[in-house]
Amino acid sequence: MADWYTNFANSGFGTTLTKQLGLPRPAVLRRYEPGEPLLPGPVVIGSAGQGRLRDTVAAVLKDAGATVVSPVAADGSTDGEKFGAVVLDATGLTSPGDLVSAHDFLAPAIKRLRASGRVLILADPPQTADSPAQAAARQAIDGLVRSIGKELLNGSTANAVFVPEGAEASVASPLKFFLSGRSAYVDGQLLTLEPAEVPNGEDAAKPLAGKVAVVTGAARGIGAAIAEVLARDGAHVVAVDIPVAGDSLAKVANEIGGTALQLDITADDAPQRLIEHLRERHGGVDVIVHNAGITRDKLLVNMDAARWNSVMAVNLQAQLDITQALLDDGDILKPGARIVCVSSQSGIAGNRGQTNYAASKAGVIGMVRAWAPEFAERDATINAVAPGFIITEMTAKMPVGTREVGSRINSLQQGGLPVDVAETIAWLSQPGSAGVNGQTVRVCGQSMLGA
Amino acid sequence: MASNEKPATRKAAIVGGNRIPFARSNSTYAQASNQDMLTATIDGLVARFGLAGKKVDEVVAGAVLKHARDFNLTRESVLGSKLDASTPAYDVQQACGTGLEAAILVANKIALGQIESGIAGGVDTTSDAPLAVGDDLRRILISLNSAKTVQDRLKAIARIRPGMIAPEIPRNSEPRTGLAMGEHAQLTAHEWEIGREEQDELTVRSHQNMAAAYERGFFDDLVTPFLGLARDQNLRPDSSLEKLAKLKPVFDKALPEGAEGTMTAGNSTPLTDGASAVLLASDEWAAEQGLPVLAHLVDAQTAAVDYVHGGEGLLMAPVYAVPKMLARNGLSLQDFDFYEIHEAFASTVLATMKAWEDPAYCKEKLGLDAPLGSIDRSKLNVYGSSLAAGHPFAATGGRIVASLAKTLHAAGPGKRGLISICAAGGQGVVAILES
Numbered sequence A: 001m002a003d004w005y006t007n008f009a010n011s012g013f014g015t016t017l018t019k020q021l022g023l024p025r026p027a028v029l030r031r032y033e034p035g036e037p038l039l040p041g042p043v044v045i046g047s048a049g050q051g052r053l054r055d056t057v058a059a060v061l062k063d064a065g066a067t068v069v070s071p072v073a074a075d076g077s078t079d080g081e082k083f084g085a086v087v088l089d090a091t092g093l094t095s096p097g098d099l100v101s102a103h104d105f106l107a108p109a110i111k112r113l114r115a116s117g118r119v120l121i122l123a124d125p126p127q128t129a130d131s132p133a134q135a136a137a138r139q140a141i142d143g144l145v146r147s148i149g150k151e152l153l154n155g156s157t158a159n160a161v162f163v164p165e166g167a168e169a170s171v172a173s174p175l176k177f178f179l180s181g182r183s184a185y186v187d188g189q190l191l192t193l194e195p196a197e198v199p200n201g202e203d204a205a206k207p208l209a210g211k212v213a214v215v216t217g218a219a220r221g222i223g224a225a226i227a228e229v230l231a232r233d234g235a236h237v238v239a240v241d242i243p244v245a246g247d248s249l250a251k252v253a254n255e256i257g258g259t260a261l262q263l264d265i266t267a268d269d270a271p272q273r274l275i276e277h278l279r280e281r282h283g284g285v286d287v288i289v290h291n292a293g294i295t296r297d298k299l300l301v302n303m304d305a306a307r308w309n310s311v312m313a314v315n316l317q318a319q320l321d322i323t324q325a326l327l328d329d330g331d332i333l334k335p336g337a338r339i340v341c342v343s344s345q346s347g348i349a350g351n352r353g354q355t356n357y358a359a360s361k362a363g364v365i366g367m368v369r370a371w372a373p374e375f376a377e378r379d380a381t382i383n384a385v386a387p388g389f390i391i392t393e394m395t396a397k398m399p400v401g402t403r404e405v406g407s408r409i410n411s412l413q414q415g416g417l418p419v420d421v422a423e424t425i426a427w428l429s430q431p432g433s434a435g436v437n438g439q440t441v442r443v444c445g446q447s448m449l450g451a
Numbered sequence B: 001m002a003s004n005e006k007p008a009t010r011k012a013a014i015v016g017g018n019r020i021p022f023a024r025s026n027s028t029y030a031q032a033s034n035q036d037m038l039t040a041t042i043d044g045l046v047a048r049f050g051l052a053g054k055k056v057d058e059v060v061a062g063a064v065l066k067h068a069r070d071f072n073l074t075r076e077s078v079l080g081s082k083l084d085a086s087t088p089a090y091d092v093q094q095a096c097g098t099g100l101e102a103a104i105l106v107a108n109k110i111a112l113g114q115i116e117s118g119i120a121g122g123v124d125t126t127s128d129a130p131l132a133v134g135d136d137l138r139r140i141l142i143s144l145n146s147a148k149t150v151q152d153r154l155k156a157i158a159r160i161r162p163g164m165i166a167p168e169i170p171r172n173s174e175p176r177t178g179l180a181m182g183e184h185a186q187l188t189a190h191e192w193e194i195g196r197e198e199q200d201e202l203t204v205r206s207h208q209n210m211a212a213a214y215e216r217g218f219f220d221d222l223v224t225p226f227l228g229l230a231r232d233q234n235l236r237p238d239s240s241l242e243k244l245a246k247l248k249p250v251f252d253k254a255l256p257e258g259a260e261g262t263m264t265a266g267n268s269t270p271l272t273d274g275a276s277a278v279l280l281a282s283d284e285w286a287a288e289q290g291l292p293v294l295a296h297l298v299d300a301q302t303a304a305v306d307y308v309h310g311g312e313g314l315l316m317a318p319v320y321a322v323p324k325m326l327a328r329n330g331l332s333l334q335d336f337d338f339y340e341i342h343e344a345f346a347s348t349v350l351a352t353m354k355a356w357e358d359p360a361y362c363k364e365k366l367g368l369d370a371p372l373g374s375i376d377r378s379k380l381n382v383y384g385s386s387l388a389a390g391h392p393f394a395a396t397g398g399r400i401v402a403s404l405a406k407t408l409h410a411a412g413p414g415k416r417g418l419i420s421i422c423a424a425g426g427q428g429v430v431a432i433l434e435s
C-alpha cells in the first residue's frame, strides 16, 4: 500500500515544496529484494573496549558478500566511498571511560553513512556486569543507540544487540538482519541474545526451505504479508483465518502455493483441529505465527464484557491455548520449532480507548518471556513482534488527522508496511535465529510512543 | 456374461471437497455466471489441498442450465483457475444427477488406473439462465445472418412478428408432460399418501440439522465463501412446523378432482445458484501429496423409469437403482451408517422410503422377494440436505459426496454411506461410499 505523503515528498515538486515549508521529508526505505546484496555499500567495523566480536562480525559479513573496511580517522573527511553500515563492537567495556572511543569511531563513520544506512552496536548485557561501573558502561549503550536512531536521517536506523559470553555463534543471524533491507522499519531496538546451538548451512535465499509454517489471520493485512514472505523464503504456508474470510484466504494461499485452513482460533476444538491438520498433511510443523488479532475499542468506563472478552480470546487466550496444545502434543512441533507472536505498540505504550487490546498485547510479551526457557530446552524459540503504526486496510479507515500524526511520530517519519512486520517475523523464524528467544522486537520506526 | 460380478479394480478415494454457499435465485449470485462460480469453487478446492500450479489428471463437471457460450465450461473454468493449465477437462450432464455422475466417472477412471487424480464438480445458476428465442424467430435470424444482399436482409427482417420477440425462459418442467417437476412429485406424493405434516417435519429437521452442522464448524473445510455469502442463503435455522404449516400448496394443478395438495414452497427446494467440487484420487496419489483419504467410492448405479407412459413417478428411479446396487455388493438396505437421500422435495424422500418398505411394490416393480425394509431415520441426511441448503441442480451431487465422505471418516474406518439422487427425465443416480 502506498504512503501517499512519502511518495509525494520524494517527487520533484514535493521535494521543493516540503523543503520550503520545512515539512518532514520521509525517506523511501531500502527494503529487501531477493537477489540483492546485503548492503549497498561497505561496512566499517570499529571497537570500543576489548572487543571480542570483531573477527566474528567481519567473517560473517564477508561470508554474506559484504565489503569490510577499517575505521576512518576522527577528523576524517566526508569524502570517499559512503558506508552502507557502521558496526561498533563494544563488548569488553570496563567503565564509562571506555565509551569515548565509541564516540571517536562513530562520529566520522556516521558522517559517511549512505541513505538507509545501518548503525549496529554489539555489547555485553548490563545484567551480567562484574561491577557497577561496568554495568553503567554497558547500560550506556542503550541511551547511545536510541539517540543515534533519532539523529540519523534518510531512512537510516540504529539498533543494538547484547551478546553474553558464549553466545557468539548466535550473532550471525541478527547481524545480517539488522544490516539488511529486511529490517527497514526496525529502529532503536535492543536485542539480547542467548547461547544456543545454531545450525549452519542455511540457504541465504531460501532460509525456510522445507519448513511448514502456520500463519493465523492470513486472509489480509499483515497476516497475508507474513504468509507471502515466509513462502518467498521457502516455507510451505498453512494460511489460517475465520471461515467467513475464506474467500480471500483461498486467494492468499493460492498466490503463494500454500494451503488454506478455515478455522476460528477461538473455537474450543481449534488447537485439536489445527494439530490434526498438521499431522495429517505434514506430519508436524516448524513455524507458528500467531498473527490474528482484533480491536474492539471503547473507553474502559464504557466497555462491556463482550468487547473485553472477544479481544482477550483472539489476541491472547488463543495464542496460549494453541501453543500449550502444541507443546503437550509431544511430537507435532518439529525440532528447532519457532513460535512468533504478534503483539503491538499499544501493549508497550498503552493507548486511549484500548484497555482491552493493550492488556492483551502486553500479555503476549509476558507470555513469550515466560515460555522462553521451556522452548530453549527443546532447541526451539518463542518471540514476539510488536508493530507500531503499520499502513493496512485497518489504518486506512482512520480519520486523516489521526492517521497522519500516527504515522509520523517516529524516527523514520512514516508508517511501516505489512512487509516490514513480515520480514522481522520471517527472520525470527529462521533456523539461524536460535539465539533469539523470549524477546519482543518492535517494528515501529523507533516510535516515540512507549519508547 | 452376467454383470453381477465386478472386475478386480482399485477403489477411488475421496480426498475432500469444496463448494460455495448456495444462494437463492436472483439474489447474491445474480451477476455470477456458471464459469465464475465453478472457477471460484475449483480455486477454493485448490487452496484447501495446496494444489496451486499443480496438474490434476482430469476435471469433470457440468451444468444443467447452460448458455451456448458455456460449450467448454469445465475446461474454461480450469484455465481460469489456479490449476496447471495442462489439466484436461470435459463437461457432462445428467440433470440433477450431474454432480454425482461426474464423481462416478472420475472414480471409474481412477479405478481402472487411467488417471491418478481428478476433480468432479457441478454448477448451476437459475439467475443467469440462458434465454432462448422461439423457433420461428431463430430461423429468421439465421437466414438474416446468411443473407448476401441488403434486399435479402430486409426481406428476412420483414418476416419478424411482434409475438416472436418474447424469449422462452427455461422452466423446471418436463418436456414430455408439460408438468413442473413439483407437479410430478405431488402426483407421486398423492399416490403414496405422503401427508403434509410428515413433509413439513422432514423439512424442519433438514434446516435444524444443517444449522447445527454450521454451528459446530462442520462446513469449515467444505465451504468457501463467495461474493460475501458465507452460509447457504436458503437455510432457516428458526424453521418450525407452525411456520411451514402456514404455506399454501403450490403443485396441486395435476391432482385429481378433490385431492388436496401437500407440497409447498417450504417443503420443496427453491431455485438456487451454486457450485461444488470434489477431489478424488488413488490412495497412492493422496499419500504422495500428503492428503487424507476420507472414504472410497465403492460402487454406483443409475436407473430410469417410464414416467410418461409406464405409470411410474418421475422421481422414483433411485428406488430401482438402489436394490440393484445392493445385490451386486451383497448388502441390505440396513447395512449403512448414513443415508443421503437428496431432498428434491420432502415428499420424494418419504415416497422413496415408503416404496422400499412396501412388500407389493418391491415384489411387483422391483422384482424382489422381500421388501428392502425401513431405514433408521436418525441416520438420514444428518447435516441437512437440499431443503435447507437449496439445490443448484448439478452442484448437489458434489455437496453430498464431500459431506458424506467427511462424516464417514469422522465415524471411523469401515463405515458405509448410501447416496440416492433423483433427476429430471425419470432418472436416478445412486452410490455407496465407505470409510
Ligand SMILES: NC(=O)c1ccc[n+]([C@@H]2O[C@H](COP(=O)([O-])OP(=O)(O)OC[C@H]3O[C@@H](n4cnc5c(N)ncnc54)[C@H](O)[C@@H]3O)[C@@H](O)[C@H]2O)c1
Pocket (backbone or CB within 6 Å): A216, A217, A218, A219, A220, A221, A222, A223, A240, A241, A242, A245, A263, A264, A265, A266, A291, A292, A293, A294, A314, A342, A343, A344, A345, A386, A387, A388, A389, A390, A391, A392, A393, A394, A395
Ligand atoms: N495494523 C497495525 O498498525 C497494527 C499495529 C500493531 C499490531 N497489529 C497487530 O497485527 C496483527 C494483524 O493486524 P492487521 O492490521 O493485519 O489486522 P486485520 O484486521 O487486517 O487482519 C487480522 C486478521 O485476523 C483474522 N482473525 C480475527 N479473528 C480471528 C479468529 N478468531 N480466528 C482466525 N482469524 C481471525 C481476521 O479475519 C483478519 O483476517 C493483529 O494481531 C494486530 O493486533 C497491527
